Amino acid sequence: MSEKKLIILGLIIFVVIVTFPLWYNRGKAAPAPERILTDKAKAAKVCVRSTDYMKAEHMQLLDLWRDSVVRQGTRIYVSPSGKEYNMSLSNRCLDCHSNKAEFCDRCHNYASVRPYCWDCHIDNPKETS
Amino acid sequence: MNARYMVSLVTVIVLFLIAWAGTALGLQVLFGIIIPYAALLLFIVGFIYRVMNWSRSAVPFRIPTTGGQHKSLPWFTHAQFDCPATKWQVVVRMALEILTFRSLFRNTRMKLKEGGRLSYQLEIFLWVGALAFHYAFLAVLIRHLRFFTEPVPFFVQLIENIDSFFRVEIIYPVFKFGIPGVFVSGIVLLLAVAYLFLRRIFTPQVRYISLASDYFPLFLIFGIALTGILMRYITKIDVTSAKALTMGLVTFRPTIPEGVGTIFYIHLFFVSVLLAYFPFSKLMHLGGIFLSPTRNLTTDTRTKRHVNPWNYPVPVHTYEEYEDEFRDKMIEVGLPVEKMPEPEPVKEDAPAKDETPAEEEEKE
Numbered sequence: 001m002s003e004k005k006l007i008i009l010g011l012i013i014f015v016v017i018v019t020f021p022l023w024y025n026r027g028k029a030a031p032a033p034e035r036i037l038t039d040k041a042k043a044a045k046v047c048v049r050s051t052d053y054m055k056a057e058h059m060q061l062l063d064l065w066r067d068s069v070v071r072q073g074t075r076i077y078v079s080p081s082g083k084e085y086n087m088s089l090s091n092r093c094l095d096c097h098s099n100k101a102e103f104c105d106r107c108h109n110y111a112s113v114r115p116y117c118w119d120c121h122i123d124n125p126k127e128t129s
Numbered sequence: 130m131n132a133r134y135m136v137s138l139v140t141v142i143v144l145f146l147i148a149w150a151g152t153a154l155g156l157q158v159l160f161g162i163i164i165p166y167a168a169l170l171l172f173i174v175g176f177i178y179r180v181m182n183w184s185r186s187a188v189p190f191r192i193p194t195t196g197g198q199h200k201s202l203p204w205f206t207h208a209q210f211d212c213p214a215t216k217w218q219v220v221v222r223m224a225l226e227i228l229t230f231r232s233l234f235r236n237t238r239m240k241l242k243e244g245g246r247l248s249y250q251l252e253i254f255l256w257v258g259a260l261a262f263h264y265a266f267l268a269v270l271i272r273h274l275r276f277f278t279e280p281v282p283f284f285v286q287l288i289e290n291i292d293s294f295f296r297v298e299i300i301y302p303v304f305k306f307g308i309p310g311v312f313v314s315g316i317v318l319l320l321a322v323a324y325l326f327l328r329r330i331f332t333p334q335v336r337y338i339s340l341a342s343d344y345f346p347l348f349l350i351f352g353i354a355l356t357g358i359l360m361r362y363i364t365k366i367d368v369t370s371a372k373a374l375t376m377g378l379v380t381f382r383p384t385i386p387e388g389v390g391t392i393f394y395i396h397l398f399f400v401s402v403l404l405a406y407f408p409f410s411k412l413m414h415l416g417g418i419f420l421s422p423t424r425n426l427t428t429d430t431r432t433k434r435h436v437n438p439w440n441y442p443v444p445v446h447t448y449e450e451y452e453d454e455f456r457d458k459m460i461e462v463g464l465p466v467e468k469m470p471e472p473e474p475v476k477e478d479a480p481a482k483d484e485t486p487a488e489e490e491e492k493e
Binding site for chain 1: 172180184274275277279282285290296298308365368369370372373377381384386419
């Protein structure tokens, strides 16, 4: 009979592990964080590309920008809508989104991504300059 | 062409089309909320049911497989973990089995060499493939907790950091890869599944014993890994919305956020099917490995008497009793008997016995 007890203990451990997300969050609502836009961004109304594109693929756009600047030496990006942008992480993205903590970081913490870009690039050009 | 894997492949393709059509028809609530909940429920209840069912089956005999020297006289080296004699040695044996697939490691291949000589070779690839597959799957599973926890616990972040250790960044006009960081586990998982499938296809003996239920989980897991990799690196989705959906599920506030792509629902549907299918399939070896009597029993039959627990008093009729009953008749027909009958000792003191009939005769 002690074998049966062991099996039941094992099953309890199994259920506890499998339902980890259910009890870890204790039912606290965790919706996607609100992204606060700066006045400058609000004035611009649109991002470099469409919002849907930015939400999903901004990291690839940044990769493209980095490649264009560092490898090809072109600093001007022409968006599909015909607007021209000076490709720069700190000087362009963070010009409109200067509230990095309430914008980029919030979202990244939620999705558990830790971009290593800030090892070199300054977070907030305005503060330091 | 082989019906068994074609059936599985077609099933997975049909599942893909169901999820695709479902999202196109706007059945997000079904595919994003109802099916995942139902699948999880089925998984947990089905798993418990299967294990409880196993727990009721009898293990009357000691049937552990021995992989080394039994515990014997003190001058024989005892193979403690291949032939465990105590509970703790069994625990170690089980841990090695579960964490390192020890018995798979012992896999050998028999080959007939020139001159008709038989040779056994260590066949290690299945072990390597299985190990890669299971550990990659585990890493992927733990990493996915980032979608189901808020805040994301440290161990998930730790696994993420280790997993994205290699920063491979490739950028061509047609092919971008590496941002977001590459997680090795996902790619290892995909390759390992592909290997495990190809092994079944190209090794004739293994193909012969492979059933549709062997191919189906492989195709399904391949589909899951592939859609996951596509979502992360190629046809990007809005990860934040996806997490809003999954967090809604685990906090019992289900929502369907906008902008989660079709591919996400396909991925989720595949996972739901895997969970629902799990308790009914060979995947139950997750629970079964712990209950394998060939592994989890002590091999102490030399030191301990194991009485069959089913033993109950049986009304027996021993040979002695049988002979007692039929001895006379047996002697009559000349059958050998173990105990000579009463008359024998009587014969020895023949004079005394003979007297009586003699007397009788005299009387007559």
